[in-house]
Every structure is written in C-alpha cells, then in structure tokens.
Amino acid sequence: MQRLLYILAYPILWLLSIMPMRILYIKSTALYVLAYYIIGYRKKVVKDNLALVFPEKTQQERDRIAQQFFKHLCDIIFETIKAFTISEKEIRKRFVVTNAEVLDHYYQNDRSILLMAGHYGxxxxxxxxxxxxxxxAHAVYKPLGSKQFDALVKKTREHFGGIIVSNKKIVAVLFRKWKKGIKTLTYILSDQTPKKGAFxxxxxxxxxxxxxxTGTEELAKKLDFSVLYLKVEKVKRGYYTxxxxxxxxxxxxxxxxxITRMFFDALEAQIREKPEYYLWSHKRWKLRKMD
Structure with a gap:
C-alpha cells in the first residue's frame, strides 16, 4: 500500500517542486484556508499548546499567533517540496548564512562541531x-516507516552533499570518524520529545x-566536540537567515x-520574540509534569 501511495504521489510532488516559488505560495495560501478554516488540522493541539505556554496572552493574541503559524506551516510544506529540485543559486538567495566566518575558529583548532537547532523557521x-x-557535514533524522518515502527524504536532504544519518546510527558513525581523525559538523534538531521512560x-x-x-550534550562530552546553536530567522516569506x-x-x-539548558534558553528567546515560526502542531508538552 505504501509503495502504491509513493508511486501515485511522487510525480505530483516532483511537478510541484519544479514550479516557481510564487506559484507554490499561491497554493500554500489555498492550503492554509483548507487546513485552518475547513479541516482544522491539529488546530486544537496548536491552540492548547499556545494556551499552555502563553497564559498571559489574550485569546485574541493567541488566535492571531495560531493563524500566522498555520500560514507559515503551509509555506514550510511547499518549501520542503521545492527542496527536491531547488538550485544552489536559488537556495543561497533564500537561506543566507550571516556569519560563516565564525567556523574559521573551529577549522583552525581542528574542532568537530555539533550544531543544535530547533523546529523554528x-x-x-x-x-x-x-x-x-x-x-x-552530517544531519540526524528519524527514518520514516515507508522505505520509498524515507529514501526520498534522504535524497532531498542530501541534495547539496551532506550525509544524512539515522538517530540510531549517528553515535557509531561519528565515533568511527572521530577515531579516524575526520572533522565533522553534525546538525541535530534537539527540541524533540523523548520517549516516555527513556529520558x-x-x-x-x-x-x-x-x-x-540530552543526547546532543552527552555526545559532545563523550567526543569532546564544540557545540553551536543555529539561529534561523524568517526575514519574509520564502527568505531566511x-x-x-x-x-x-x-x-x-x-x-x-x-549545555542542554543553554540550547533551550536560545530557542526560547526566539520563540518569545516571534512565536508564529515555531512548530506548534507538535505535541512537545504531552509528557509535562502535572501539578
């Protein structure tokens, strides 16, 4: 069944990916209307999360954040599809690194890097x-259940030459390269929810x-890697720094x-400044401690 779904979906996704971004954003707006006003996709999850973390805001303020989030989420969906075929020239214009020279320090001192990031921007x-x-360059990901879609995700994320490694294999991969003296930079989305009883x-x-x-911090200590935070900001629709x-x-x-606390402090500062760009549809607080 999953193979059939992939066979049916892939041509559609590919055709969408070769469309200009301006066309994709028209489709994104249409998807937003469908998802927010008609289907209500995870609307309750989003609003419950916002009420939980922003009790000081009015209902009207939280509703505005929810609406802006859904618009952003729909953009992310089409930006992800565009990543299948986007050119290096175009993505360099749309995803601009502001201070690549910071990495010179790590090159000069032969330091491998763990790059912590959140589901933001x-x-x-x-x-x-x-x-x-x-x-x-490496990036850590959680494999999908469908082999076909998993291969597509890996191919897309390796579009510009990085190496995608599953969360269950990354420790072994980095340890092997550490022993060989190979210097690495590994991108890890570190705001995930651990499994119940496994934290x-x-x-x-x-x-x-x-x-x-806490896996990123533990890995940094085990291999003595430097730790950085990747601060991604949305400048305007389709453009990030x-x-x-x-x-x-x-x-x-x-x-x-x-170190884990330092990461969350950095992420929280971004969320509080512009909350609409965080992934509120994720049940990040489902294992919270109840009073």
Whole structure:
C-alpha cells in the first residue's frame, strides 16, 4: 500500500517542486484556508499548546499567533517540496548564512562541531550549509516507516552533499570518524520529545516542566566536540537567515545538562520574540509534569 501511495504521489510532488516559488505560495495560501478554516488540522493541539505556554496572552493574541503559524506551516510544506529540485543559486538567495566566518575558529583548532537547532523557521533548507564549510557535514533524522518515502527524504536532504544519518546510527558513525581523525559538523534538531521512560533529565521549556532530549550534550562530552546553536530567522516569506551562535568549546567542563539548558534558553528567546515560526502542531508538552 505504501509503495502504491509513493508511486501515485511522487510525480505530483516532483511537478510541484519544479514550479516557481510564487506559484507554490499561491497554493500554500489555498492550503492554509483548507487546513485552518475547513479541516482544522491539529488546530486544537496548536491552540492548547499556545494556551499552555502563553497564559498571559489574550485569546485574541493567541488566535492571531495560531493563524500566522498555520500560514507559515503551509509555506514550510511547499518549501520542503521545492527542496527536491531547488538550485544552489536559488537556495543561497533564500537561506543566507550571516556569519560563516565564525567556523574559521573551529577549522583552525581542528574542532568537530555539533550544531543544535530547533523546529523554528525553516529547518528543511539547512542542507545548503554543507556548501559553506570545510568539515564533513552530517544531519540526524528519524527514518520514516515507508522505505520509498524515507529514501526520498534522504535524497532531498542530501541534495547539496551532506550525509544524512539515522538517530540510531549517528553515535557509531561519528565515533568511527572521530577515531579516524575526520572533522565533522553534525546538525541535530534537539527540541524533540523523548520517549516516555527513556529520558534522564527534566527541565522547563517555555516555563513547562518536561522531559529533555540530552543526547546532543552527552555526545559532545563523550567526543569532546564544540557545540553551536543555529539561529534561523524568517526575514519574509520564502527568505531566511541562519546565524551560528557558539555555545561551548569545552563541553566536559560544564555540569551535566547545562549545555542542554543553554540550547533551550536560545530557542526560547526566539520563540518569545516571534512565536508564529515555531512548530506548534507538535505535541512537545504531552509528557509535562502535572501539578
């Protein structure tokens, strides 16, 4: 069944991906009307999340954020499809790294990097980072259930030469390359929700006590990798900037979970400034501690 779905969907996705962005954004607007006003896709999840983390805002303010989020989410869907065939020239115009020179410090000191990021802005266009660095680029992902769609996702994310590695294999891959002296930069979406009973630490995210994914910090300490935060900001529709924010160079010297806290502090600051660009449709607070 999944293979049949892929056979039917792939030609449509490919045809969409070769369309100009202005056409895709017209389709995105139509999808927004359908998803928000007619189907109500995850509308309750979004509004519950916003009420949970922004109790000080009025209902009208939260509704405005929800509407803006759904518009952004629909844009992300079509931007992800566009990533199948987007040219390097176009994506460099649309996803601009503001301070690539920051990486010179790590090249000169032979430091491998773990790049922590959240589901904020556009995380799917980060593959272009591979074209801007000397280190071998990796990105961590969770494999899909469908082999066909999983292969498509990997192919898309490796469009510009990066290496996509599953979350279950990344430790072994990086350890092997560390032993060989190969310097790497690994992009990890670190605001994921750990599985119930499979976490070591709880802390607050947007003021709510939840389990924390600490794998990035643990890996940094194990291999002595530097840790940076990738601050992605939406400038306007279809245009983003990405800024490297150094967090730590000597992870072993930090108390357990402090690096994780530093990451969430950076992410929270962005969310509070422009909340509409975070992934509110994700049930990030489902394992929160109840009073």
């Amino acid at each position: 556009n995380w799917e266009w980060s593959g272009i980072l591979n074209k801007l660095m000397q280190h071998q 070591k630490h709880r802390d607050t995210f947007m003021g709510i006590d939840v389990p924390m994914f 990405a800024t490297f924010v150094p967090l730590v160079d000597n992870p072993k010297e930090y108390p357990d979970f402090q």
